[in-house]
Amino acid sequence: MTARIIGTGSAVPEQIVTNEDLSKIVETSDEWISSRSGIKERRVAKEETTTSLAILAGKRALENAGIASEEIEVIIVATCTPDYFFPNTACQVQEAIGAKHAVAFDLSAACSGFLFALSTVQAYIKGGIYQKALIIGAETMSKMIDWSDRSTCVLFGDGAGAAVVSAEETGVLELVQKSDGTGKGVLSCKARETRNLLNHESETKEYLYMEGQPVFKFAVKTVPKVIEKAVDKAGLKVEDIDLFVLHQANLRIIESVAKRLHQPMEKFPTNLEECGNISAASVPILLDNINKHGMICEGKKIVLAGFGAGLTWGATVLTW
Numbered sequence: 001m002t003a004r005i006i007g008t009g010s011a012v013p014e015q016i017v018t019n020e021d022l023s024k025i026v027e028t029s030d031e032w033i034s035s036r037s038g039i040k041e042r043r044v045a046k047e048e049t050t051t052s053l054a055i056l057a058g059k060r061a062l063e064n065a066g067i068a069s070e071e072i073e074v075i076i077v078a079t080c081t082p083d084y085f086f087p088n089t090a091c092q093v094q095e096a097i098g099a100k101h102a103v104a105f106d107l108s109a110a111c112s113g114f115l116f117a118l119s120t121v122q123a124y125i126k127g128g129i130y131q132k133a134l135i136i137g138a139e140t141m142s143k144m145i146d147w148s149d150r151s152t153c154v155l156f157g158d159g160a161g162a163a164v165v166s167a168e169e170t171g172v173l174e175l176v177q178k179s180d181g182t183g184k185g186v187l188s189c190k191a192r193e194t195r196n197l198l199n200h201e202s203e204t205k206e207y208l209y210m211e212g213q214p215v216f217k218f219a220v221k222t223v224p225k226v227i228e229k230a231v232d233k234a235g236l237k238v239e240d241i242d243l244f245v246l247h248q249a250n251l252r253i254i255e256s257v258a259k260r261l262h263q264p265m266e267k268f269p270t271n272l273e274e275c276g277n278i279s280a281a282s283v284p285i286l287l288d289n290i291n292k293h294g295m296i297c298e299g300k301k302i303v304l305a306g307f308g309a310g311l312t313w314g315a316t317v318l319t320w
């Protein structure tokens with residue numbers, strides 16, 4: 001038995017913030033943002049939260065899979081922007097969707113989070129522990145952003161994507177997960193200050209920090225390698241892969257990966273133009289987009305790949 005994705009869903013906030021809008025709050029331009037990253041606009045939460053987006057994406061994935069919430073045995077929410085220290089986001093999803101038999105927990109692996117959640121479910125399924133799972137990548141990156149820092153505020157967005165995973169004969173073929181804590185300094189967001197208010201004034205000043213160029217180099221070096229390794233383990237060649245669903249951080253990273261793998265850009269769907277980088281939610285939202293647009297049908301070979309803070313990265317090869 002292996003993990004098979006049998007339904008997808010996604011949810012994004014209503015508010016659209018364009019590059020033009022951002023050029024009014026920091027010294028930037030549509031030309032710079034588009035040419036350096038490929039991003040044109042992003043969704044930014046007003047009323048929505050990481051939890052509300054996760055719930056909506058999860059409900060839509062269940063509808064798409066055509067299964068009842070009571071059948072779900074485990075819910076994993078991958079997020080680096082939860083609304084609470086506790087309870088975890090997954091327990092709030094469990095309550096909202098009525099998945100009363102599910103064990104529920106969050107997982108933190110930044111932009112690789114959805115991939116790591118799928119790997120965890122794969123291990124549960126291989127071990128015969130659970131057969132049906134709901135995995136969600138959900139983020140409100142906007143609350144971690146210093147909106148006066150033009151080098152980061154133009155890149156990120158908010159949203160959630162979800163997948164229902166079931167134990168079946170075919171599905172995930174192989175996966176590779178990697179971590180390197182020595183790279184922790186190039187992309188981080190320190191926990192918000194929580195002090196004893198009896199003795200201290202509280203002041204929140206921790207925001208996302210990124211050194212763009214080292215992260216860019218890390219991505220273009222490691223992502224093709226990890227994809228090749230996963231594809232090779234699956235007994236396939238990169239030419240056999242129909243679609244590469246990559247974390248949506250930068251169009252130039254995706255183009256570089258395509259070039260290094262000698263594969264045409266047509267095999268690399270994108271949505272970063274309208275979503276920006278949504279960390280753990282990028283891959284499942286894109287997967288839902290292409291699923292809803294009929295771009296994938298049974299039997300297609302798909303690679304999912306994520307990379308980000310930690311550093312963490314990974315690739316999963318699956319048959320749809």
Ligand code: UT7
Nearest residue numbers: 028029032036037111150151154212213215216249250308
């Ligand atoms: O999801 C986690 C993974 N994250 C990533 O994969 C992100 C990886 N990194 C990147 O995508 C790119 O490095 C960026 C898009 C973040 C930046 O692109 P870059 O080509 O590496 O630009 P840079 O950082 O070298 O900056 C070039 C110039 C600098 O000015 P000077 O020093 O050349 O005068 C920056 O100050 O562009 C300036 N700059 C901007 N200018 C206008 C930086 N941000 C902006 C901006 N608007 N928003």
